[in-house]
Amino acid sequence: ILNVEQSPQSLHVQEGDSTNFTCSFPSSNFYALHWYRWETAKSPEALFVMTLNGDEKKKGRISATLNTKEGYSYLYIKGSQPEDSATYLCASITGNQFYFGTGTSLTVIP
Amino acid sequence: GAGVSQTPSNKVTEKGKYVELRCDPISGHTALYWYRQSLGQGPEFLIYFQGTGAADDSGLPNDRFFAVRPEGSVSTLKIQRTERGDSAVYLCASSLQVTHPQYFGPGTRLTVL
Numbered sequence: 001i002l003n004v005e006q007s008p009q010s011l012h013v014q015e016g017d018s019t020n021f022t023c024s025f026p027s028s029n030f031y032a033l034h035w036y037r038w039e040t041a042k043s044p045e046a047l048f049v050m051t052l053n054g055d056e057k058k059k060g061r062i063s064a065t066l067n068t069k070e071g072y073s074y075l076y077i078k079g080s081q082p083e084d085s086a087t088y089l090c091a092s093i094t095g096n097q098f099y100f101g102t103g104t105s106l107t108v109i110p
Numbered sequence: 111g112a113g114v115s116q117t118p119s120n121k122v123t124e125k126g127k128y129v130e131l132r133c134d135p136i137s138g139h140t141a142l143y144w145y146r147q148s149l150g151q152g153p154e155f156l157i158y159f160q161g162t163g164a165a166d167d168s169g170l171p172n173d174r175f176f177a178v179r180p181e182g183s184v185s186t187l188k189i190q191r192t193e194r195g196d197s198a199v200y201l202c203a204s205s206l207q208v209t210h211p212q213y214f215g216p217g218t219r220l221t222v223l
Contacts, residue, residue: 032208043213043214044153051209100155
């Protein structure tokens, strides 16, 4: 079983602060990395799918980078807003298998 | 429908019983995935279908678990002789292809008494 780790486990920031968190994954046989946002009582919502080393993706105030050689991805949120409060999950795809991390729980305090 | 749907939304059963959980993917999505989520954990991969065939079922915990997708659309996850440890939220997701983002259903919460 692949070990996909996310850090920190939880994070509290003030509204307007920028923040970032990490997804670490085994770099061998890498195929793709997905980021999802999961709000309480809702289904996970796809943010990014990244496949190439050096990939950078952006969606509004949220962006992500990927380093497949060293096995990590960063998710950045610029100017956090209360509506950004959610759990952010990453999933590493190796072959046909999908391994999710346990997520980073973000709380943005107004 | 517009999104992935799962039925039932909640299922309570007794230990030893058989249950079926259904997933209706987004129309046209060839890839379908089943996950299990226990409290405080991220989704745990169970099985992945490409079309009608199970491309990878190595995540199924044991032979009490089985899933089918006979026509390449709706999928059913079947659990025989349920145990209390099977209690979890079972999530289904679909995507156009494996490299595309997955769209998740609302999940089925299974409780085994």
